[in-house]
Amino acid sequence: MERITASYYIETPFDPEDAAKVLAGEQSSGTFVSVPGETEELKERFAAKVESVELLETVAQPAIPGATDRGRGFQRANVKVSWSIENTGYNIPVLISTLQGNLYEITQFTGLRLMDIQLPASFGKHYKGPAFGVNGCRELTSVTDRPLIGTIIKPSIGLTPEDTASLAGTLATAGIDFIKDDELLSSSANSPFESRVDAIMNVINRHADKTGKKVMYAFNITGEIDEMLRRYEKIVNAGGTCAMLSVNSIGYPGVKKICDQRALAIHAHRNGWGMLTRHPLLGIEFKAYQQFWRLAGVDQLHVNGIQNKFWETDDSVVNSIKACQQQLFDHKTILPVVSSGQWGGQAFETWRRTQTTDLLYMAGGGIMAHPMGPQAGVVALQQAWQAATDGLTLQQAATQYKEFAKAVEKFGTKN
Amino acid sequence: MERITASYYIETPFDPEDAAKVLAGEQSSGTFVSVPGETEELKERFAAKVESVELLETVAQPAIPGATDRGRGFQRANVKVSWSIENTGYNIPVLISTLQGNLYEITQFTGLRLMDIQLPASFGKHYKGPAFGVNGCRELTSVTDRPLIGTIIKPSIGLTPEDTASLAGTLATAGIDFIKDDELLSSSANSPFESRVDAIMNVINRHADKTGKKVMYAFNITGEIDEMLRRYEKIVNAGGTCAMLSVNSIGYPGVKKICDQRALAIHAHRNGWGMLTRHPLLGIEFKAYQQFWRLAGVDQLHVNGIQNKFWETDDSVVNSIKACQQQLFDHKTILPVVSSGQWGGQAFETWRRTQTTDLLYMAGGGIMAHPMGPQAGVVALQQAWQAATDGLTLQQAATQYKEFAKAVEKFGTKN
Numbered sequence: 002m003e004r005i006t007a008s009y010y011i012e013t014p015f016d017p018e019d020a021a022k023v024l025a026g027e028q029s030s031g032t033f034v035s036v037p038g039e040t041e042e043l044k045e046r047f048a049a050k051v052e053s054v055e056l057l058e059t060v061a062q063p064a065i066p067g068a069t070d071r072g073r074g075f076q077r078a079n080v081k082v083s084w085s086i087e088n089t090g091y092n093i094p095v096l097i098s099t100l101q102g103n104l105y106e107i108t109q110f111t112g113l114r115l116m117d118i119q120l121p122a123s124f125g126k127h128y129k130g131p132a133f134g135v136n137g138c139r140e141l142t143s144v145t146d147r148p149l150i151g152t153i154i155k156p157s158i159g160l161t162p163e164d165t166a167s168l169a170g171t172l173a174t175a176g177i178d179f180i181k182d183d184e185l186l187s188s189s190a191n192s193p194f195e196s197r198v199d200a201i202m203n204v205i206n207r208h209a210d211k212t213g214k215k216v217m218y219a220f221n222i223t224g225e226i227d228e229m230l231r232r233y234e235k236i237v238n239a240g241g242t243c244a245m246l247s248v249n250s251i252g253y254p255g256v257k258k259i260c261d262q263r264a265l266a267i268h269a270h271r272n273g274w275g276m277l278t279r280h281p282l283l284g285i286e287f288k289a290y291q292q293f294w295r296l297a298g299v300d301q302l303h304v305n306g307i308q309n310k311f312w313e314t315d316d317s318v319v320n321s322i323k324a325c326q327q328q329l330f331d332h333k334t335i336l337p338v339v340s341s342g343q344w345g346g347q348a349f350e351t352w353r354r355t356q357t358t359d360l361l362y363m364a365g366g367g368i369m370a371h372p373m374g375p376q377a378g379v380v381a382l383q384q385a386w387q388a389a390t391d392g393l394t395l396q397q398a399a400t401q402y403k404e405f406a407k408a409v410e411k412f413g414t415k416n
Numbered sequence: 417m418e419r420i421t422a423s424y425y426i427e428t429p430f431d432p433e434d435a436a437k438v439l440a441g442e443q444s445s446g447t448f449v450s451v452p453g454e455t456e457e458l459k460e461r462f463a464a465k466v467e468s469v470e471l472l473e474t475v476a477q478p479a480i481p482g483a484t485d486r487g488r489g490f491q492r493a494n495v496k497v498s499w500s501i502e503n504t505g506y507n508i509p510v511l512i513s514t515l516q517g518n519l520y521e522i523t524q525f526t527g528l529r530l531m532d533i534q535l536p537a538s539f540g541k542h543y544k545g546p547a548f549g550v551n552g553c554r555e556l557t558s559v560t561d562r563p564l565i566g567t568i569i570k571p572s573i574g575l576t577p578e579d580t581a582s583l584a585g586t587l588a589t590a591g592i593d594f595i596k597d598d599e600l601l602s603s604s605a606n607s608p609f610e611s612r613v614d615a616i617m618n619v620i621n622r623h624a625d626k627t628g629k630k631v632m633y634a635f636n637i638t639g640e641i642d643e644m645l646r647r648y649e650k651i652v653n654a655g656g657t658c659a660m661l662s663v664n665s666i667g668y669p670g671v672k673k674i675c676d677q678r679a680l681a682i683h684a685h686r687n688g689w690g691m692l693t694r695h696p697l698l699g700i701e702f703k704a705y706q707q708f709w710r711l712a713g714v715d716q717l718h719v720n721g722i723q724n725k726f727w728e729t730d731d732s733v734v735n736s737i738k739a740c741q742q743q744l745f746d747h748k749t750i751l752p753v754v755s756s757g758q759w760g761g762q763a764f765e766t767w768r769r770t771q772t773t774d775l776l777y778m779a780g781g782g783i784m785a786h787p788m789g790p791q792a793g794v795v796a797l798q799q800a801w802q803a804a805t806d807g808l809t810l811q812q813a814a815t816q817y818k819e820f821a822k823a824v825e826k827f828g829t830k831n
Contacts (some may be wrong), residue, residue: 028600030571043574047604065695067727087605088573094638095602097665098687102599105690106726106756156445158503159458184517185443187510189462190502223509226641226673250512252667258641272513275520276692276699280480283698284691311521312482341521 003086003121006052007100007289010079012064012112012282014071017078018054020109025049025082028104047088052081064112064282075111077282091127093253093293101285112282118289120296125330128296132263134333135359138300141242141266142178143214147390148360149336150382151179151217152368152375158186165192166200168375172368173208173216175376176383179361181219184247184272194220194232202239219245219268219301222259229259237264248294249273260298268338269299279312287321295329301336301361307350310342319354326357336361343367344412345385345405349398352389362386372407381408418536419498421467422515422704427479427527427697429486432493433469435524440464440497443519462503467496479527479697490526492697506542508668508708516700527697533704535711540745543711547678549748550774553715556657556681557593558629562805563775564751565797566594566632567783567790573601580607581615583790587783588623588631590791591798594776596634599662599687609635609647617654634660634683634716637674644674652679663709664688675713683753684714694727702736710744716751716776722765725757734769741772751776758782759827760800760820764813767804777801787822796823 013020029049057077064075089095101115133141142149152172154165169180188194201218209215222232222244229251233244245268248256260267277284287304294302304321305313318339325337339351339360344367351360364382371378381404388398388405395413399406428435444464472492479490504510516530548556557564567587569580584595603609616633624630637647637659644666648659660683663671675682692699702719709717719736720728733754740752754766754775759782766775779797786793796819803813803820810828814821 029573043571046606047571047574067696085605088600090603090605092602092639092643094640094662094665094670095600095636098599098638098662098685101691102662102665102687103690103726105688105694106720106728107690108725108727156458156462158444159462184513185503185510187507188505190500190505191461221510223513224507225509225669228507229669247509247513247517250509250517250667251669252665253670254639254641254644254666255669270513272517273520275518275522276516279520280695280698281482283695305521310523311518312523313521 003123004083005086005096005121006081006083006119008079008081008116010077010114010116010282011110012060012075012077013109014063014068014073014075014111015109017056017076017080021051021054021080021082023107023109024080024104025051027107028082028099028102029084029088047085049082049084052083055079064280068111077112086121086123091124093257093296097253097293114282114284114286115289116286118292120292122330124296125332129298130295130329130332131298131300131335132260133266133300135336137333138217138266138336138361141215142217144178146358147383147386148358148362149178150379151181151361151363152177153181153183153340153363153365155183155365155369157183158189159191161191162197162200165197166204169201169216169218170204170208171375172379173205175379177216177379179217179219181245181268182221184221184223184270187221187223195235198235198239198241202241206240215242217243217266219243221245221247223247223250226255226258229255233259233262233265242266243268245270246299247272248299249277253293253297256294256299257297263298266300267298269294269302271303275312287317288324291321291324292329295332295335299335301338304337304339306339306341306343307347307354308342315350315354322355322357322360326359334359338363340365345382345408346395346413348382348385348389349395352386358386358390367408367412370411371404372411373404377404377407381405418501418538420501420511420536421496421498421534423531424495424497425492425529425531425697426495426525427475427490427492428524429478429483429488429490429526430524432471432491432495436466436469436495436497438522438524439495439519440466442522443497443514443517444499444503462500464497464499467498470494479695483526492527501536501538506539508672508711512668512708529697529699529701530704531701533707535707537745539711540747544713545710545744545747546713546715546750547675548681548715550751552748553632553681553751553776556630557632559593561773562798562801563773563777564593565794566596566776566778567592568596568598568755568778568780570598570780570784572598573604574606576606577612577615580612581619584616584631584633585619585623586790587794588620590794592631592794594632594634596660596683597636599636599638599685602636602638610650613650613654613656617656621655630657632658632681634658636660636662638662638665641670641673644670648674648677648680657681658683660685661714662687663714664692668708668712671709671714672712678713681715682713684709684717686718690727702732703739706736706739707744710747710750714750716753719752719754721754721756721758722762722769723757730765737770737772737775741774749774753778755780760797760823761810761828763797763800763804764810767801773801773805782823782827785826786819787826788819792819792822796820
């Protein structure tokens with residue numbers, strides 16, 4: 002029988018072997034006393050198994066405050082636990098309850114983080130994965146051999162549909178590949194969703210008729226189920242190619258329901274992710290997290306960016322990009338969405354460390370606030386990536402390309 | 417114009433006033449540089465406002481490791497921020513992205529926790545809240561003047577539908593009010609959902625025909641959207657009165673879609689909650705969290721229990737019960753689900769500290785592993801609550817009631 006394996010990084014004031022057994026018990030047959038009906042045969046078939054416990058360092062203070070030292074300090078360990086596929090079948094929400102449910106409540110742990118998941122082969126058949134993936138998004142935007150260059154409409158909230166459409170027109174003319182709503186905007190008082198789609202798609206369709214290139218616009222349809230379906234349909238009818246979902250605010254079943262329509266590329270925004278991952282001994286690692294969304298069928302997933310404006314380290318960002326690049330069953334791979342404080346200067350380090358151009362490379366202020374205007378902002382990003390993949394340094398690129406040089410002048414001082 | 421206010425508990429190595437402004441900027445108009453189109457009028461209408469900053473203690477080590485001390489230590493503060501209802505309208509997922517989105521990523525914070533939310537009055541009209549609430553659940557189970565007594569089927573996973581139905585019959589005969597599936601079980605290899613509903617409802621309906629009392633059974637329908645709707649319908653058709661949802665594994669839109677059917681009481685399980693709340697300077701406080709689920713329309717929500725087997729303190733549990741008791745608009749109030757390591761001994765302290773019997777009081781092993789069998793387990797819990805509300809102590813109750821005395825013998829040593 003196939004098994005699902007999860008890897009945890011834990012910390013405990015108890016014996017780690019015992020703590021791992023409590024986890025396995027709690028997340029399968031578990032209760033705090035033996036009960037009638039709990040036979041050995043039943044345990045064998047449905048009980049979670051501790052596959053391995055690898056002891057790590059011991060620390061004096063618990064990662065999560067409040068626990069009592071039991072005279073042995075707080076020991077860290079890598080723990081692997083497995084479950085039979087017979088427990089949950091193909092039910093991701095119940096699998097989430099199994100792998101990330103009550104185990105975070107267990108007294109035995111002063112820190113617990115889900116690091117990775119190995120799903121059995123039959124999941125690859127049951128779930129279709131992304132409808133478009135990297136190649137599908139490239140086809141929709143007519144972009145080959147370089148990252149898709151994208152931007153976020155800023156200010157995040159407050160522009161009218163006409164303002165936004167006008168900006169989209171400028172960006173389209175400048176050669177942008179992708180534009181998105183901010184995650185804070187879905188339907189605001191002065192930018193109702195339907196009017197925004199009409200205004201923007203009018204501009205994008207006209208540009209596509211003229212040039213043969215259709216800019217991908219990710220309209221933020223995040224909302225209730227029926228509302229999301231209606232808005233999805235609206236985008237399809239208007240000739241759009243992409244919908245954006247704030248996946249943490251929606252949850253797996255809602256995201257899956259939308260992805261299942263398979264007519265639009267799905268841009269998955271991971272806002273709220275910091276809460277789930279920022280403490281090193283709590284929550285989830287991206288490597289585990291991204292698998293659920295790929296099974297749901299998203300085509301693009303946020304990974305933050307090198308030298309970003311947020312808390313995340315470059316190492317963590319690089320690992321996330323690599324996780325997206327990894328094959329998951331025979332499903333299409335997805336586009337990592339590189340964003341946050343990006344302006345082109347980071348293209349060199351991003352290329353050096355990932356050696357891929359299968360990225361959606363986003364800049365907000367980096368494009369919109371370029372000294373020579375948004376058009377030059379787009380050009381500067383394309384130049385940065387051309388230079389990076391040609392093996393130039395940032396300084397060499399600034400000598401060679403005028404628009405990029407201006408970007409370095411304005412944004413380069415911090416880096 | 418109505419405003420939505422959120423209270424945060426923060427920690428920062430910077431000036432807290434400045435950090436709060438970064439939060440407000442990031443979560444409304446925000447980008448890292450000024451951009452064309454960001455007028456003063458637009459800012460006034462859509463910008464989030466810092467309403468107050470109350471300085472608290474300064475600590476030497478950051479709550480979340482990794483930040484650099486900037487020579488002033490790490491200052492904690494209570495911060496209130498407000499947003500116009502014009503930003504999001506009645507869209508809870510986008511509101512979640514606004515109140516709990518990228519702000520957890522901000523470098524300025526070495527700790528950030530959403531403590532409470534004040535939603536404007538019009539939310540109370542737009543959302544209907546619970547279809548049943550406390551009184552509706554009491555009517556469905558014919559229970560007045562005491563907590564509903566419930567149990568979880570254990571072992572969590574592995575019993576056949578026939579085993580489970582037989583157990584349900586025993587418990588019904590013993591006078592139980594409520595039974596639930598474990599959150600790890602929805603449809604397992606040896607307990608397919610439909611067969612389980614048929615077998616159990618057959619027993620429960622027969623018992624109801626005979627006695628006039630219908631035991632409420634919370635079938636775990638957690639899954640994908642269409643699957644949940646099908647399973648909901650199955651319960652309705654079989655004469656059931658309740659469906660269970662693992663709300664964190666499903667997310668708001670999925671939960672709302674199910675609650676909107678308004679034919680079954682909704683039992684909301686919060687497994688995964690530890691991940692969101694266990695660190696005191698990260699995630700969400702229950703007081704804020706529960707409001708979203710009440711707006712979605714759940715009727716019962718888990719709050720852990722006094723002297724529980726998990727990490728949570730009694731104070732935190734009491735605060736959660738009080739949060740559920742508080743009126744939210746003119747909606748029905750919900751039943752706090754008290755569970756985890758409960759056996760009746762905690763009835764006394766629970767009553768002393770909350771002075772309410774509007775509870776769903778759950779015991780798993782505490783009933784099923786009672787030395788005189790599950791029937792005596794139910795009776796012992798009823799006795800405990802009778803004694804507690806009569807003003808008896810645990811010791812007095814043990815003298816007066818035989819079944820409760822046996823429970824004290826078996827489970828009481830730890831407390």
